Amino acid sequence: MNGGQIIANVLQKQGVRYLFTLCGGHISPIFVAAEQLGIRVIDTRHEVNAVFAADAVSRLTGVPGVAAVTAGPGVTNTITAVKNAALAQSPLVLLGGAAATILKGRGSLQDIDQLSIMKAVCKWSATITKVKDIVPVLEQAFWRAQEGVPGPVFVECPIDTLYDEELVRSWYGAKSKETPPKNMQERAIQWYINFHARRLFADKDAVNLNEPLQSVSFPRHSSYDVEQSLKLLRNAQKPLFVIGSGAMMQADKAQALAAAVQEMGIPVYLSGMARGLLGKDSALQMRHHRKDAIKESDLIILAGVPNDFRLDYGNHIGGRKFISVNRSREDLRKNKQPTVAILADPQDFLIELAGKFKGSYTAWLEQLKERDNKREANIAEQAGAPVNTGLNPVALFKELDIRLDDNTILVADGGDFVATSAYTLRPRAPLSWLDPGVFGTLGVGAGFALGAKLVYPEKEVWIIYGDGSAGYSLMEYDTFKRFNLPVISLIGNDACWSQIARDQVEFLKSDCAMNLAYSDYQLLATAFGGDGARVDNMDGFIQAVARAKESSRNGIPYIINAIIGKSDFRKGSISM
Numbered sequence: 001m002n003g004g005q006i007i008a009n010v011l012q013k014q015g016v017r018y019l020f021t022l023c024g025g026h027i028s029p030i031f032v033a034a035e036q037l038g039i040r041v042i043d044t045r046h047e048v049n050a051v052f053a054a055d056a057v058s059r060l061t062g063v064p065g066v067a068a069v070t071a072g073p074g075v076t077n078t079i080t081a082v083k084n085a086a087l088a089q090s091p092l093v094l095l096g097g098a099a100a101t102i103l104k105g106r107g108s109l110q111d112i113d114q115l116s117i118m119k120a121v122c123k124w125s126a127t128i129t130k131v132k133d134i135v136p137v138l139e140q141a142f143w144r145a146q147e148g149v150p151g152p153v154f155v156e157c158p159i160d161t162l163y164d165e166e167l168v169r170s171w172y173g174a175k176s177k178e179t180p181p182k183n184m185q186e187r188a189i190q191w192y193i194n195f196h197a198r199r200l201f202a203d204k205d206a207v208n209l210n211e212p213l214q215s216v217s218f219p220r221h222s223s224y225d226v227e228q229s230l231k232l233l234r235n236a237q238k239p240l241f242v243i244g245s246g247a248m249m250q251a252d253k254a255q256a257l258a259a260a261v262q263e264m265g266i267p268v269y270l271s272g273m274a275r276g277l278l279g280k281d282s283a284l285q286m287r288h289h290r291k292d293a294i295k296e297s298d299l300i301i302l303a304g305v306p307n308d309f310r311l312d313y314g315n316h317i318g319g320r321k322f323i324s325v326n327r328s329r330e331d332l333r334k335n336k337q338p339t340v341a342i343l344a345d346p347q348d349f350l351i352e353l354a355g356k357f358k359g360s361y362t363a364w365l366e367q368l369k370e371r372d373n374k375r376e377a378n379i380a381e382q383a384g385a386p387v388n389t390g391l392n393p394v395a396l397f398k399e400l401d402i403r404l405d406d407n408t409i410l411v412a413d414g415g416d417f418v419a420t421s422a423y424t425l426r427p428r429a430p431l432s433w434l435d436p437g438v439f440g441t442l443g444v445g446a447g448f449a450l451g452a453k454l455v456y457p458e459k460e461v462w463i464i465y466g467d468g469s470a471g472y473s474l475m476e477y478d479t480f481k482r483f484n485l486p487v488i489s490l491i492g493n494d495a496c497w498s499q500i501a502r503d504q505v506e507f508l509k510s511d512c513a514m515n516l517a518y519s520d521y522q523l524l525a526t527a528f529g530g531d532g533a534r535v536d537n538m539d540g541f542i543q544a545v546a547r548a549k550e551s552s553r554n555g556i557p558y559i560i561n562a563i564i565g566k567s568d569f570r571k572g573s574i575s576m
Contacts (some may be wrong), residue, residue: 020042021068027096070096086122098158246331272438303350392565397425418492442472463489465492474524530557
Protein backbone atom coordinates (compact mmCIF):
# COMPACT_ATOMS: atom_id res chain seq x y z
CA MET A 1 0.00 0.00 0.00
CA ASN A 2 1.09 3.56 -0.62
CA GLY A 3 0.72 6.23 2.05
CA GLY A 4 -2.58 7.48 0.71
CA GLN A 5 -4.03 3.97 0.93
CA ILE A 6 -2.76 3.56 4.48
CA ILE A 7 -4.43 6.83 5.50
CA ALA A 8 -7.71 5.77 3.89
CA ASN A 9 -7.63 2.50 5.82
CA VAL A 10 -7.10 4.38 9.09
CA LEU A 11 -10.05 6.67 8.30
CA GLN A 12 -12.24 3.64 7.63
CA LYS A 13 -11.12 2.04 10.88
CA GLN A 14 -12.02 5.24 12.77
CA GLY A 15 -15.58 5.18 11.42
CA VAL A 16 -15.14 8.10 9.01
CA ARG A 17 -17.95 8.17 6.43
CA TYR A 18 -17.13 11.42 4.62
CA LEU A 19 -13.88 13.03 3.51
CA PHE A 20 -14.12 16.71 2.60
CA THR A 21 -11.49 18.10 0.28
CA LEU A 22 -10.46 20.46 -2.46
CA CYS A 23 -8.22 18.62 -4.88
CA GLY A 24 -4.46 19.09 -5.02
CA GLY A 25 -1.61 16.98 -6.33
CA HIS A 26 0.01 16.82 -2.92
CA ILE A 27 -2.96 14.90 -1.46
CA SER A 28 -4.54 13.07 -4.40
CA PRO A 29 -3.63 9.57 -3.14
CA ILE A 30 -5.65 10.17 0.04
CA PHE A 31 -9.01 10.91 -1.52
CA VAL A 32 -8.56 8.44 -4.40
CA ALA A 33 -7.90 5.64 -1.90
CA ALA A 34 -10.73 6.81 0.39
CA GLU A 35 -13.23 6.59 -2.47
CA GLN A 36 -12.05 3.06 -3.28
CA LEU A 37 -12.82 2.04 0.32
CA GLY A 38 -16.36 3.43 0.18
CA ILE A 39 -15.71 6.67 2.05
CA ARG A 40 -17.75 9.38 0.37
CA VAL A 41 -15.39 12.06 -0.95
CA ILE A 42 -16.98 15.51 -1.15
CA ASP A 43 -14.94 18.07 -3.07
CA THR A 44 -15.82 21.64 -2.16
CA ARG A 45 -15.15 24.97 -3.86
CA HIS A 46 -13.08 26.39 -1.01
CA GLU A 47 -10.94 24.69 1.63
CA VAL A 48 -12.54 26.61 4.49
CA ASN A 49 -15.90 25.07 3.62
CA ALA A 50 -14.39 21.59 3.63
CA VAL A 51 -13.34 22.16 7.23
CA PHE A 52 -16.66 23.73 8.23
CA ALA A 53 -18.40 20.66 6.78
CA ALA A 54 -16.13 18.34 8.76
CA ASP A 55 -16.88 20.40 11.86
CA ALA A 56 -20.64 19.98 11.35
CA VAL A 57 -20.24 16.21 11.00
CA SER A 58 -18.27 16.19 14.26
CA ARG A 59 -20.93 18.14 16.14
CA LEU A 60 -23.83 16.06 14.84
CA THR A 61 -22.30 12.59 15.18
CA GLY A 62 -19.55 12.76 17.80
CA VAL A 63 -17.16 11.12 15.30
CA PRO A 64 -14.37 13.51 14.26
CA GLY A 65 -14.98 14.94 10.81
CA VAL A 66 -12.05 14.84 8.40
CA ALA A 67 -10.87 17.25 5.73
CA ALA A 68 -7.84 16.93 3.44
CA VAL A 69 -6.33 19.97 1.73
CA THR A 70 -3.26 20.60 -0.38
CA ALA A 71 -0.07 22.27 0.75
CA GLY A 72 0.59 25.96 1.36
CA PRO A 73 -2.45 28.08 0.48
CA GLY A 74 -4.66 25.01 0.79
CA VAL A 75 -3.68 24.74 4.45
CA THR A 76 -3.73 28.47 5.20
CA ASN A 77 -7.19 28.80 3.65
CA THR A 78 -8.56 26.61 6.46
CA ILE A 79 -7.34 28.66 9.42
CA THR A 80 -10.59 30.48 10.22
CA ALA A 81 -12.58 27.24 10.22
CA VAL A 82 -9.95 25.42 12.29
CA LYS A 83 -9.85 28.16 14.92
CA ASN A 84 -13.64 28.28 14.97
CA ALA A 85 -13.68 24.54 15.72
CA ALA A 86 -11.08 25.02 18.44
CA LEU A 87 -13.13 27.67 20.23
CA ALA A 88 -16.28 25.58 19.77
CA GLN A 89 -14.45 22.55 21.21
CA SER A 90 -15.35 20.49 18.16
CA PRO A 91 -13.18 17.46 17.30
CA LEU A 92 -11.93 17.23 13.73
CA VAL A 93 -8.88 15.99 11.86
CA LEU A 94 -7.28 18.13 9.16
CA LEU A 95 -4.86 16.43 6.78
CA GLY A 96 -2.59 18.85 4.95
CA GLY A 97 -0.32 18.15 2.02
CA ALA A 98 3.29 19.32 2.14
CA ALA A 99 6.47 19.46 0.11
CA ALA A 100 8.52 16.29 -0.13
CA THR A 101 10.46 15.53 3.03
CA ILE A 102 13.78 15.84 1.18
CA LEU A 103 12.86 19.29 -0.16
CA LYS A 104 11.61 20.98 3.03
CA GLY A 105 13.03 24.47 3.31
CA ARG A 106 14.58 24.43 -0.18
CA GLY A 107 12.02 26.49 -2.06
CA SER A 108 9.73 23.72 -3.22
CA LEU A 109 6.26 24.57 -4.54
CA GLN A 110 3.95 25.73 -1.71
CA ASP A 111 6.57 24.89 0.91
CA ILE A 112 5.98 26.86 4.10
CA ASP A 113 6.35 26.14 7.81
CA GLN A 114 2.82 24.80 8.19
CA LEU A 115 3.32 23.30 11.64
CA SER A 116 4.22 26.65 13.20
CA ILE A 117 1.11 28.20 11.67
CA MET A 118 -1.26 25.40 12.66
CA LYS A 119 0.08 24.95 16.19
CA ALA A 120 -1.36 28.37 16.94
CA VAL A 121 -4.91 27.31 16.04
CA CYS A 122 -4.97 23.55 16.71
CA LYS A 123 -5.15 21.41 19.80
CA TRP A 124 -2.30 19.26 18.46
CA SER A 125 -0.28 18.96 15.27
CA ALA A 126 2.32 16.63 13.81
CA THR A 127 4.14 15.80 10.59
CA ILE A 128 4.72 12.41 9.02
CA THR A 129 8.37 11.75 8.16
CA LYS A 130 8.25 8.01 7.37
CA VAL A 131 5.60 5.86 5.76
CA LYS A 132 5.70 3.42 8.68
CA ASP A 133 4.69 6.27 11.02
CA ILE A 134 1.43 7.07 9.23
CA VAL A 135 -0.74 4.72 11.29
CA PRO A 136 0.52 5.67 14.77
CA VAL A 137 0.51 9.39 13.98
CA LEU A 138 -3.02 9.32 12.57
CA GLU A 139 -4.41 7.20 15.37
CA GLN A 140 -2.79 9.59 17.84
CA ALA A 141 -4.46 12.45 15.97
CA PHE A 142 -7.94 10.94 16.28
CA TRP A 143 -7.37 10.25 19.97
CA ARG A 144 -6.09 13.77 20.61
CA ALA A 145 -9.07 15.32 18.79
CA GLN A 146 -11.51 13.59 21.18
CA GLU A 147 -9.58 13.29 24.44
CA GLY A 148 -10.51 15.60 27.32
CA VAL A 149 -11.71 18.84 25.78
CA PRO A 150 -12.28 18.06 22.08
CA GLY A 151 -10.74 20.16 19.35
CA PRO A 152 -9.15 20.19 15.89
CA VAL A 153 -5.84 18.52 15.13
CA PHE A 154 -3.54 18.85 12.11
CA VAL A 155 -1.44 16.18 10.44
CA GLU A 156 1.02 17.24 7.75
CA CYS A 157 1.40 14.64 5.01
CA PRO A 158 4.42 15.30 2.74
CA ILE A 159 3.83 14.31 -0.86
CA ASP A 160 6.58 11.66 -0.86
CA THR A 161 4.91 9.81 2.03
CA LEU A 162 1.68 9.36 0.04
CA TYR A 163 2.65 8.08 -3.42
CA ASP A 164 4.04 4.69 -4.51
CA GLU A 165 7.68 4.07 -3.62
CA GLU A 166 8.77 3.46 -7.20
CA LEU A 167 7.24 6.75 -8.36
CA VAL A 168 8.79 8.68 -5.47
CA ARG A 169 12.21 7.19 -6.19
CA SER A 170 11.88 8.27 -9.81
CA TRP A 171 11.09 11.78 -8.62
CA TYR A 172 14.13 11.70 -6.39
CA GLY A 173 16.27 10.66 -9.33
CA ALA A 174 17.45 7.76 -7.21
CA LYS A 175 17.90 5.20 -9.98
CA SER A 176 21.68 5.36 -10.04
CA LYS A 177 22.08 2.83 -12.89
CA GLU A 178 20.04 5.06 -15.21
CA THR A 179 21.73 8.29 -14.16
CA PRO A 180 25.25 7.46 -12.96
CA PRO A 181 26.99 10.26 -11.07
CA LYS A 182 29.74 12.11 -12.93
CA ASN A 183 31.85 13.39 -10.03
CA MET A 184 32.39 13.20 -6.27
CA GLN A 185 29.76 15.83 -5.48
CA GLU A 186 27.14 14.05 -7.57
CA ARG A 187 28.04 10.73 -5.95
CA ALA A 188 27.59 12.29 -2.51
CA ILE A 189 24.22 13.74 -3.51
CA GLN A 190 23.16 10.40 -5.01
CA TRP A 191 24.19 8.58 -1.84
CA TYR A 192 22.18 10.99 0.33
CA ILE A 193 19.09 10.69 -1.89
CA ASN A 194 19.22 6.91 -1.80
CA PHE A 195 19.79 6.94 1.95
CA HIS A 196 16.82 9.27 2.46
CA ALA A 197 14.59 7.10 0.27
CA ARG A 198 15.55 3.93 2.14
CA ARG A 199 14.79 5.66 5.44
CA LEU A 200 11.49 7.06 4.13
CA PHE A 201 10.16 3.67 3.06
CA ALA A 202 11.87 1.46 5.66
CA ASP A 203 9.53 -1.16 7.15
CA LYS A 204 6.56 0.25 5.22
CA ASP A 205 5.16 -3.25 4.71
CA ALA A 206 5.16 -3.85 8.46
CA VAL A 207 2.32 -1.37 8.97
CA ASN A 208 -0.26 -2.80 11.39
CA LEU A 209 -3.84 -1.66 10.90
CA ASN A 210 -5.31 -4.14 13.35
CA GLU A 211 -4.30 -2.58 16.67
CA PRO A 212 -7.36 -1.73 18.80
CA LEU A 213 -8.33 1.92 18.95
CA GLN A 214 -7.08 3.86 21.95
CA SER A 215 -9.94 4.58 24.32
CA VAL A 216 -10.95 8.20 24.73
CA SER A 217 -11.40 9.68 28.19
CA PHE A 218 -12.52 12.97 29.65
CA PRO A 219 -13.01 14.34 33.18
CA ARG A 220 -15.68 12.55 35.22
CA HIS A 221 -17.72 13.93 38.07
CA SER A 222 -17.59 12.36 41.50
CA SER A 223 -20.32 11.43 43.96
CA TYR A 224 -19.08 14.34 46.07
CA ASP A 225 -19.76 16.72 43.15
CA VAL A 226 -23.31 15.40 42.94
CA GLU A 227 -23.92 15.67 46.67
CA GLN A 228 -22.59 19.24 46.88
CA SER A 229 -24.85 20.25 44.00
CA LEU A 230 -27.87 18.53 45.55
CA LYS A 231 -27.35 20.46 48.81
CA LEU A 232 -27.42 23.76 46.94
CA LEU A 233 -30.41 22.74 44.82
CA ARG A 234 -32.49 21.63 47.81
CA ASN A 235 -32.00 25.02 49.44
CA ALA A 236 -32.71 27.05 46.33
CA GLN A 237 -36.05 28.67 45.64
CA LYS A 238 -35.18 30.08 42.23
CA PRO A 239 -32.62 27.85 40.52
CA LEU A 240 -31.74 28.45 36.88
CA PHE A 241 -30.00 26.38 34.21
CA VAL A 242 -27.84 27.98 31.52
CA ILE A 243 -26.85 25.21 29.10
CA GLY A 244 -24.50 25.74 26.19
CA SER A 245 -22.50 23.95 23.51
CA GLY A 246 -20.13 22.42 26.05
CA ALA A 247 -23.00 20.23 27.22
CA MET A 248 -23.54 18.74 23.75
CA MET A 249 -20.24 16.97 23.11
CA GLN A 250 -21.71 13.47 23.18
CA ALA A 251 -24.16 13.51 20.30
CA ASP A 252 -25.55 10.08 21.18
CA LYS A 253 -26.65 11.37 24.60
CA ALA A 254 -28.55 14.44 23.39
CA GLN A 255 -31.98 12.89 23.92
CA ALA A 256 -31.00 11.58 27.36
CA LEU A 257 -29.85 15.05 28.36
CA ALA A 258 -33.14 16.56 27.16
CA ALA A 259 -35.09 14.05 29.27
CA ALA A 260 -32.90 14.78 32.30
CA VAL A 261 -33.43 18.55 32.10
CA GLN A 262 -37.18 18.10 31.72
CA GLU A 263 -37.23 15.73 34.70
CA MET A 264 -35.59 18.24 37.06
CA GLY A 265 -38.18 20.93 36.34
CA ILE A 266 -35.71 23.83 36.55
CA PRO A 267 -36.14 26.83 34.20
CA VAL A 268 -33.48 26.87 31.52
CA TYR A 269 -31.81 29.13 28.98
CA LEU A 270 -30.19 27.41 26.00
CA SER A 271 -27.41 28.72 23.80
CA GLY A 272 -25.23 27.58 20.93
CA MET A 273 -25.50 23.90 20.07
CA ALA A 274 -27.90 23.43 22.98
CA ARG A 275 -30.62 25.40 21.20
CA GLY A 276 -33.48 23.05 20.42
CA LEU A 277 -32.56 20.67 23.25
CA LEU A 278 -36.09 20.79 24.69
CA GLY A 279 -37.93 21.16 21.39
CA LYS A 280 -39.79 24.28 20.37
CA ASP A 281 -42.49 24.54 23.07
CA SER A 282 -41.05 23.40 26.41
CA ALA A 283 -42.59 25.08 29.44
CA LEU A 284 -39.15 25.11 31.08
CA GLN A 285 -37.30 26.98 28.35
CA MET A 286 -37.05 30.75 28.55
CA ARG A 287 -35.92 32.78 25.55
CA HIS A 288 -35.69 36.38 26.71
CA HIS A 289 -34.34 38.55 29.55
CA ARG A 290 -31.64 36.08 30.57
CA LYS A 291 -29.65 38.72 32.40
CA ASP A 292 -32.66 39.69 34.53
CA ALA A 293 -33.42 36.04 35.32
CA ILE A 294 -29.82 35.43 36.44
CA LYS A 295 -29.95 38.47 38.71
CA GLU A 296 -33.18 37.21 40.30
CA SER A 297 -32.03 33.61 40.69
CA ASP A 298 -30.55 32.27 43.93
CA LEU A 299 -28.63 29.44 42.23
CA ILE A 300 -27.31 29.36 38.67
CA ILE A 301 -26.05 26.14 37.08
CA LEU A 302 -23.74 26.80 34.13
CA ALA A 303 -23.49 23.61 32.09
CA GLY A 304 -20.91 23.90 29.32
CA VAL A 305 -20.99 27.71 29.51
CA PRO A 306 -18.02 29.90 30.55
CA ASN A 307 -18.29 33.33 32.10
CA ASP A 308 -17.08 35.11 28.99
CA PHE A 309 -18.46 38.20 27.21
CA ARG A 310 -21.84 36.48 26.74
CA LEU A 311 -22.39 36.61 30.51
CA ASP A 312 -20.55 39.91 30.90
CA TYR A 313 -17.49 38.09 32.30
CA GLY A 314 -19.47 36.91 35.33
CA ASN A 315 -20.94 40.30 36.19
CA HIS A 316 -24.45 39.03 35.48
CA ILE A 317 -24.00 36.48 38.25
CA GLY A 318 -22.41 38.92 40.67
CA GLY A 319 -22.19 37.48 44.19
CA ARG A 320 -24.84 34.78 43.67
CA LYS A 321 -24.19 31.12 44.23
CA PHE A 322 -23.47 29.19 41.08
CA ILE A 323 -22.37 25.76 39.97
CA SER A 324 -20.10 25.47 36.96
CA VAL A 325 -19.77 22.17 35.10
CA ASN A 326 -17.32 22.04 32.24
CA ARG A 327 -14.81 19.69 30.63
CA SER A 328 -12.42 22.60 30.22
CA ARG A 329 -10.38 23.50 33.28
CA GLU A 330 -9.89 26.98 31.84
CA ASP A 331 -13.58 27.61 31.11
CA LEU A 332 -14.64 26.16 34.46
CA ARG A 333 -13.35 29.15 36.39
CA LYS A 334 -13.08 31.72 33.64
CA ASN A 335 -13.33 35.21 35.18
CA LYS A 336 -15.21 34.01 38.27
CA GLN A 337 -14.80 31.36 40.98
CA PRO A 338 -17.89 29.10 41.20
CA THR A 339 -19.46 28.08 44.47
CA VAL A 340 -19.05 24.51 43.23
CA ALA A 341 -16.66 23.81 40.36
CA ILE A 342 -17.12 20.45 38.64
CA LEU A 343 -14.51 19.43 36.09
CA ALA A 344 -16.59 16.91 34.17
CA ASP A 345 -18.73 16.33 31.13
CA PRO A 346 -21.92 18.36 31.68
CA GLN A 347 -24.13 15.78 29.94
CA ASP A 348 -23.09 12.91 32.16
CA PHE A 349 -23.34 15.08 35.28
CA LEU A 350 -26.83 16.39 34.53
CA ILE A 351 -28.13 12.95 33.59
CA GLU A 352 -26.97 11.55 36.93
CA LEU A 353 -28.24 14.60 38.83
CA ALA A 354 -31.69 14.12 37.31
CA GLY A 355 -31.86 10.64 38.78
CA LYS A 356 -31.58 12.14 42.26
CA PHE A 357 -33.45 15.42 42.03
CA LYS A 358 -36.83 16.64 40.88
CA GLY A 359 -38.01 20.10 41.80
CA SER A 360 -41.22 22.08 41.59
CA TYR A 361 -40.91 25.79 40.91
CA THR A 362 -44.36 26.87 39.82
CA ALA A 363 -44.17 30.47 41.07
CA TRP A 364 -40.65 30.96 39.73
CA LEU A 365 -41.59 29.56 36.33
CA GLU A 366 -44.68 31.75 36.16
CA GLN A 367 -42.62 34.82 37.00
CA LEU A 368 -40.14 34.10 34.22
CA LYS A 369 -42.81 33.05 31.74
CA GLU A 370 -44.84 36.20 32.31
CA ARG A 371 -41.85 38.34 31.39
CA ASP A 372 -41.03 36.06 28.45
CA ASN A 373 -44.58 36.41 27.15
CA LYS A 374 -44.40 40.19 27.41
CA ARG A 375 -41.28 40.17 25.28
CA GLU A 376 -42.96 37.86 22.77
CA ALA A 377 -45.88 40.29 22.60
CA ASN A 378 -43.42 43.12 22.03
CA ILE A 379 -41.78 41.16 19.23
CA ALA A 380 -45.19 40.59 17.67
CA GLU A 381 -45.72 44.36 17.72
CA GLN A 382 -42.33 44.90 16.10
CA ALA A 383 -43.30 42.40 13.42
CA GLY A 384 -46.15 44.70 12.47
CA ALA A 385 -44.02 47.84 12.27
CA PRO A 386 -43.54 49.40 8.83
CA VAL A 387 -40.08 49.28 7.22
CA ASN A 388 -38.46 51.50 4.63
CA THR A 389 -38.54 48.83 1.92
CA GLY A 390 -39.39 45.21 1.38
CA LEU A 391 -40.14 42.84 4.24
CA ASN A 392 -40.05 43.40 7.98
CA PRO A 393 -37.40 40.82 9.05
CA VAL A 394 -39.19 40.03 12.32
CA ALA A 395 -42.46 39.37 10.50
CA LEU A 396 -40.57 37.23 7.98
CA PHE A 397 -39.13 34.97 10.69
CA LYS A 398 -42.43 34.63 12.49
CA GLU A 399 -44.01 33.42 9.25
CA LEU A 400 -41.12 31.07 8.55
CA ASP A 401 -41.30 29.60 12.05
CA ILE A 402 -44.89 28.55 11.43
CA ARG A 403 -43.88 26.74 8.24
CA LEU A 404 -40.75 24.87 9.35
CA ASP A 405 -41.04 21.10 9.60
CA ASP A 406 -40.23 19.36 12.86
CA ASN A 407 -37.26 17.67 11.18
CA THR A 408 -35.59 20.95 10.21
CA ILE A 409 -31.94 21.73 10.89
CA LEU A 410 -31.14 25.45 11.04
CA VAL A 411 -27.69 26.77 10.18
CA ALA A 412 -27.06 30.30 11.41
CA ASP A 413 -24.35 32.17 9.50
CA GLY A 414 -23.90 35.32 11.53
CA GLY A 415 -24.83 38.97 11.15
CA ASP A 416 -27.76 41.17 12.06
CA PHE A 417 -30.45 39.26 10.17
CA VAL A 418 -29.25 35.98 11.63
CA ALA A 419 -29.14 37.40 15.15
CA THR A 420 -32.78 38.40 14.74
CA SER A 421 -33.60 34.81 13.82
CA ALA A 422 -32.22 33.62 17.16
CA TYR A 423 -34.99 35.55 18.92
CA THR A 424 -37.80 34.41 16.62
CA LEU A 425 -37.07 30.95 15.20
CA ARG A 426 -37.53 27.95 17.49
CA PRO A 427 -35.26 24.98 16.80
CA ARG A 428 -37.31 21.80 16.80
CA ALA A 429 -35.11 19.18 18.45
CA PRO A 430 -31.69 18.47 19.96
CA LEU A 431 -28.84 19.04 17.52
CA SER A 432 -31.07 20.99 15.14
CA TRP A 433 -29.23 24.32 15.40
CA LEU A 434 -25.70 24.99 14.14
CA ASP A 435 -23.97 28.31 14.62
CA PRO A 436 -20.35 29.49 14.64
CA GLY A 437 -20.16 29.70 18.42
CA VAL A 438 -18.07 32.03 20.51
CA PHE A 439 -15.72 33.00 17.63
CA GLY A 440 -18.59 34.72 15.86
CA THR A 441 -17.13 34.15 12.41
CA LEU A 442 -19.05 34.65 9.20
CA GLY A 443 -18.97 32.08 6.42
CA VAL A 444 -19.98 28.86 8.20
CA GLY A 445 -23.28 28.52 6.34
CA ALA A 446 -22.59 26.36 3.30
CA GLY A 447 -19.98 24.19 5.00
CA PHE A 448 -22.15 23.48 8.05
CA ALA A 449 -25.16 22.81 5.81
CA LEU A 450 -23.12 20.45 3.64
CA GLY A 451 -22.13 18.35 6.64
CA ALA A 452 -25.64 18.44 8.13
CA LYS A 453 -27.36 17.34 4.93
CA LEU A 454 -24.95 14.43 4.52
CA VAL A 455 -25.54 13.23 8.08
CA TYR A 456 -29.32 13.76 7.89
CA PRO A 457 -30.38 13.53 4.23
CA GLU A 458 -34.03 13.09 5.24
CA LYS A 459 -34.17 16.44 7.07
CA GLU A 460 -34.67 19.91 5.66
CA VAL A 461 -31.52 21.97 6.11
CA TRP A 462 -31.94 25.75 6.06
CA ILE A 463 -29.10 28.25 5.98
CA ILE A 464 -29.99 31.62 7.48
CA TYR A 465 -27.73 34.16 5.74
CA GLY A 466 -27.38 37.88 5.90
CA ASP A 467 -26.43 39.41 2.56
CA GLY A 468 -22.97 39.96 4.03
CA SER A 469 -22.35 36.40 5.20
CA ALA A 470 -23.86 34.96 1.99
CA GLY A 471 -20.89 36.31 0.08
CA TYR A 472 -18.54 33.86 1.77
CA SER A 473 -19.91 30.57 0.53
CA LEU A 474 -22.65 30.70 -2.10
CA MET A 475 -20.29 29.03 -4.58
CA GLU A 476 -20.96 25.82 -2.67
CA TYR A 477 -24.34 25.68 -4.43
CA ASP A 478 -22.28 23.98 -7.11
CA THR A 479 -21.31 21.36 -4.51
CA PHE A 480 -24.90 20.97 -3.30
CA LYS A 481 -26.10 20.29 -6.84
CA ARG A 482 -23.26 17.93 -7.81
CA PHE A 483 -23.84 15.77 -4.76
CA ASN A 484 -27.65 15.97 -4.76
CA LEU A 485 -27.85 17.85 -1.47
CA PRO A 486 -30.96 20.06 -1.69
CA VAL A 487 -30.11 22.69 0.90
CA ILE A 488 -32.37 25.75 1.26
CA SER A 489 -30.93 29.21 1.90
CA LEU A 490 -32.76 32.27 3.15
CA ILE A 491 -30.84 35.50 2.54
CA GLY A 492 -31.93 38.64 4.36
CA ASN A 493 -30.95 41.29 1.83
CA ASP A 494 -30.88 44.84 3.12
CA ALA A 495 -27.89 45.92 1.02
CA CYS A 496 -25.86 46.69 4.10
CA TRP A 497 -23.53 45.35 6.77
CA SER A 498 -26.25 46.36 9.21
CA GLN A 499 -24.87 44.96 12.44
CA ILE A 500 -21.69 47.00 12.09
CA ALA A 501 -23.33 50.01 10.45
CA ARG A 502 -25.68 50.53 13.35
CA ASP A 503 -22.87 51.44 15.75
CA GLN A 504 -20.49 52.92 13.21
CA VAL A 505 -23.01 55.46 11.98
CA GLU A 506 -24.00 56.40 15.53
CA PHE A 507 -20.48 56.71 16.92
CA LEU A 508 -18.46 57.77 13.87
CA LYS A 509 -21.15 59.46 11.75
CA SER A 510 -20.11 57.57 8.63
CA ASP A 511 -21.36 54.62 6.61
CA CYS A 512 -17.98 54.09 4.95
CA ALA A 513 -17.55 50.43 3.80
CA MET A 514 -21.04 49.57 5.05
CA ASN A 515 -23.11 49.54 1.87
CA LEU A 516 -23.86 46.61 -0.43
CA ALA A 517 -26.29 46.25 -3.35
CA TYR A 518 -29.69 44.57 -3.57
CA SER A 519 -28.05 41.83 -5.62
CA ASP A 520 -29.88 38.94 -7.29
CA TYR A 521 -28.28 36.25 -5.14
CA GLN A 522 -30.92 33.72 -6.18
CA LEU A 523 -29.41 33.62 -9.66
CA LEU A 524 -26.36 31.86 -8.25
CA ALA A 525 -28.57 28.90 -7.42
CA THR A 526 -29.98 28.76 -10.93
CA ALA A 527 -26.50 29.13 -12.42
CA PHE A 528 -25.50 25.87 -10.74
CA GLY A 529 -28.67 23.96 -11.57
CA GLY A 530 -30.68 24.89 -8.50
CA ASP A 531 -33.58 27.25 -8.19
CA GLY A 532 -34.53 30.39 -6.33
CA ALA A 533 -36.70 33.44 -6.00
CA ARG A 534 -36.35 37.10 -5.15
CA VAL A 535 -39.18 38.35 -2.93
CA ASP A 536 -40.04 41.71 -1.40
CA ASN A 537 -43.50 41.15 0.09
CA MET A 538 -45.08 38.64 2.47
CA ASP A 539 -47.27 36.85 -0.05
CA GLY A 540 -44.25 36.32 -2.28
CA PHE A 541 -42.22 35.09 0.66
CA ILE A 542 -44.84 32.56 1.76
CA GLN A 543 -45.05 31.25 -1.79
CA ALA A 544 -41.26 31.05 -2.02
CA VAL A 545 -41.07 29.03 1.20
CA ALA A 546 -43.55 26.52 -0.22
CA ARG A 547 -41.58 26.30 -3.48
CA ALA A 548 -38.31 25.92 -1.59
CA LYS A 549 -39.66 23.02 0.45
CA GLU A 550 -41.02 21.33 -2.67
CA SER A 551 -37.73 21.92 -4.45
CA SER A 552 -35.83 20.34 -1.57
CA ARG A 553 -38.07 17.27 -1.67
CA ASN A 554 -37.27 16.99 -5.39
CA GLY A 555 -33.51 17.15 -4.80
CA ILE A 556 -32.97 20.72 -6.01
CA PRO A 557 -31.17 23.31 -3.83
CA TYR A 558 -32.98 26.62 -3.46
CA ILE A 559 -32.25 30.25 -2.52
CA ILE A 560 -34.82 32.72 -1.21
CA ASN A 561 -33.45 36.21 -1.68
CA ALA A 562 -35.64 38.24 0.66
CA ILE A 563 -35.43 42.01 0.32
CA ILE A 564 -35.78 43.35 3.86
CA GLY A 565 -36.04 46.78 5.35
CA LYS A 566 -33.71 48.35 7.88
CA SER A 567 -34.70 47.32 11.38
CA ASP A 568 -33.94 48.55 14.89
CA PHE A 569 -34.98 45.21 16.39
CA ARG A 570 -31.52 44.85 17.84
CA LYS A 571 -29.40 47.62 19.31
CA GLY A 572 -25.62 47.59 19.32
CA SER A 573 -23.04 45.18 17.97
CA ILE A 574 -19.78 46.04 19.70
CA SER A 575 -18.59 43.56 22.35
CA MET A 576 -15.74 44.57 24.64
